Amino acid sequence: MxxxxxxxxxxxxxxxxxxxxxxxxxxxxxxxxxxxxxxxxxxxxxxxxxxxxxxxxxxxxxxxxxxxxxxxxxxxxxxxxxxxxxxxxxxxxxxxxxxxxxxxxxxxxxxxxxxxxxxxxxxxxxxxxxxxxxxxxxxxxxxxxxxxxxxxxxxxxxxxxxxxxxxxxxxxxxxxxxxxxxxxxAPKPHEGPEAGIDAGVNLPLALSDGNHQDHGRPAHTKDGKADRDKWLDADEKAKLLRLERRAAQRKAHRKPGERTSRRLHHTYDQIRGLRAKATRRHQDWQHKTTTHIARTYGTVVVEALTITGMVKSAKGTIEEPGKNVSRKSGLNRSISQEAWGRTVAMLTYKTTRYGGTLRKVPAPNTSLRCSACGFITPGSREDQATFVCKNPDCGWSGNADWNASRNILHLYRMGLALIPAAGRAVVRRARRVKPPTAR
Known part of the structure; x- marks a missing residue:
């Protein structure tokens, strides 16, 4: 109004x-x-x-x-x-x-x-x-x-x-x-540059201009597993491990049908307190980072991701069991911890507040296409963190998330942005705008 x-x-x-x-x-x-x-x-x-x-x-x-x-x-x-x-x-x-x-x-x-x-x-x-x-x-x-x-x-x-x-x-x-x-x-129109953003696990927010935003927390532990406690320091992780072992021990001594003891409830409350502290630290980083992006860039372009579908289990059924279930479970946990949806929600209202705009583009193949030559060649993503174009005439290599962010910005400049339906804050029905030129 x-x-x-x-x-x-x-x-x-x-x-x-x-x-x-x-x-x-x-x-x-x-x-x-x-x-x-x-x-x-x-x-x-x-x-x-x-x-x-x-x-x-x-x-x-x-x-x-x-x-x-x-x-x-x-x-x-x-x-x-x-x-x-x-x-x-x-x-x-x-x-x-x-x-x-x-x-x-x-x-x-x-x-x-x-x-x-x-x-x-x-x-x-x-x-x-x-x-x-x-x-x-x-x-x-x-x-x-x-x-x-x-x-x-x-x-x-x-x-x-x-x-x-x-x-x-x-x-x-x-x-x-x-x-x-x-x-x-009313804010004046933001005259800042355009930026494509790719949300990842190894690199939280990769920007098309190379100004990547990293929280400095490793996504995986030394043994290669997803680090679900990356927002806690070493002492807090050790305390959390002790509390989880104590809770498991007290739960093992509880008889079937017996009420949970006060001591076990107290241990659960301590575990939840550490989890809440980690969540707050993550939200604080998200608020500061999204505010910096909204103040710096006039147009922010992100992928229209369906996160609920991305974090589905690969367990499968008895007739058709899934493959790499444990590895997919760790990836799902890492995606959920990064809270990509909350980051986009923050960018949505903060860009509007500073006079900028946020646009969404289709997500398919943004991480598989080479941002230099535009071709999709098999084997370019052999490494999760590195993109190497297998096109003999190109051979471009770089960070995989940076490559995806450049593709995201290029899709927007070609006119492939998704237009939200009138009166809705979330993109539910969208139409694809025909690109004025072809690569």
């Missing part, structure tokens, strides 16, 4: 909050109550006839449940209303074919979260340079890390304000994600 040269922008900002032990228990109870409200709604939906499944009837059922069940009363009424709206929206997404049908939420496999739909309830105030204060309904005033200027006080108005927030818990603690709406000047 634009008004003259101004552009209304909505984004989220996530910050770590500091809670006392009593505050942690209070927010945990609210999160469990929100999950219970969802499960009660799902049970109510399955029991009621189709003509009775209305928003008004569901609202009445939730209000009655919060009066009769004391455990649900710890959840603020507005947060319960948000759960109700989210549940009905989940069914609409299912009917429109955008998502699967909603289901029950499990205690241990569901992300704990509580929504604060009204921004005025937060009453945010900056304490000093590092910390701010916010009000959480039925919990009180809590501190959060101040890492970004927020529109509060005299800087807040109708067009620049915080519209709400959401409390989210990971294995390193509770965080608050603010929903911010601002009115900013």
């Amino acid at each position: 634009s008004q003259g040269t101004l552009l209304k922008r909505q984004f989220g900002h996530r910050a770590r909050i500091s809670l006392s032990p009593a505050g942690i228990r209070a927010v945990d109870d609210q999160a469990h109550a929100a999950r219970t409200v969802w499960n009660c709604l799902h049970s109510w939906w399955q029991m009621m006839p189709k003509d009775k499944r209305t928003l008004a009837n569901a609202d009445a059922a939730i209000r009655q449940a919060r009066k009769e069940i004391e455990f649900l009363a710890v959840l603020p009424a507005q947060a319960a209303q948000t759960v109700l709206k989210t549940y009905f929206q989940a069914w609409k997404n299912c009917w429109d074919g955008r998502a699967d049908a909603p289901n029950f939420k499990g205690r241990f496999r569901t992300v704990m979260s509580v929504d604060i739909p009204q921004g005025r309830d937060l009453q945010i105030k900056r304490v000093h340079r590092r910390w701010g204060m916010a009000n959480i309904p039925k919990v009180g005033r809590v501190r959060f890390r101040w890492t970004k200027d927020l529109p509060i006080g005299k800087h807040a108005d109708t067009d620049n304000r915080i519209t709400g927030a959401r409390l989210v818990k990971d294995h390193l603690g509770w965080h608050i994600a603010f929903r911010v709406m601002t009115l900013e000047s």
Whole structure:
């Protein structure tokens, strides 16, 4: 939505909050109550006839449940209303074919979260340079890390304000994600150069101009296996190995049907904490790298990859067993760790914010075609990291990911970019533009 040269922008900002032990228990109870409200709604939906499944009837059922069940009363009424709206929206997404049908939420496999739909309830105030204060309904005033200027006080108005927030818990603690709406000047068209980007395993982001972006973490261990803990240092890897062995030992002593002990749960929490720390480091690198790319280049070209199909198992069936299953499993793990989809999502909104554009081109044969002569010759990718053209008239050699990034940029310049359907942020239906010239 634009008004003259101004552009209304909505984004989220996530910050770590500091809670006392009593505050942690209070927010945990609210999160469990929100999950219970969802499960009660799902049970109510399955029991009621189709003509009775209305928003008004569901609202009445939730209000009655919060009066009769004391455990649900710890959840603020507005947060319960948000759960109700989210549940009905989940069914609409299912009917429109955008998502699967909603289901029950499990205690241990569901992300704990509580929504604060009204921004005025937060009453945010900056304490000093590092910390701010916010009000959480039925919990009180809590501190959060101040890492970004927020529109509060005299800087807040109708067009620049915080519209709400959401409390989210990971294995390193509770965080608050603010929903911010601002009115900013529309960015000028970015006049930077064009760049093709190939996402790889050995080289995370290879750019067509040779300005490759590497996080310095080896993709494989010394024995050639995929390193799933590359974002941890040596001491953290050793600690993780000890915890995994301890968890396996305690699990072996558990009898069939016996409940998991507190010690085993504590060990699992420590393992998840190390995994969460590695994920944060990776996301930090992705944010910094994609911001640098969006500021430097006016047009960024990537492949239209179907990552879910790329990471499918090669196990096969009993009648037709797969080949190199273990090797393919390690490759799948490396692809999942690099999180290519998240990198493209970051580039999508960051290039728009800085006035640039992101384009996608067809992925087939970008890694097999020679970027110098344009021919596809068998045996050019004998080595995973090196491309050697087998064309007798060419013989070009170089990094395989760099070769693919040059092909990606060339496809865009030939007019083979995929055009997204109108009104959709993700390329679902695309048409191929006929190239003006042939190589």
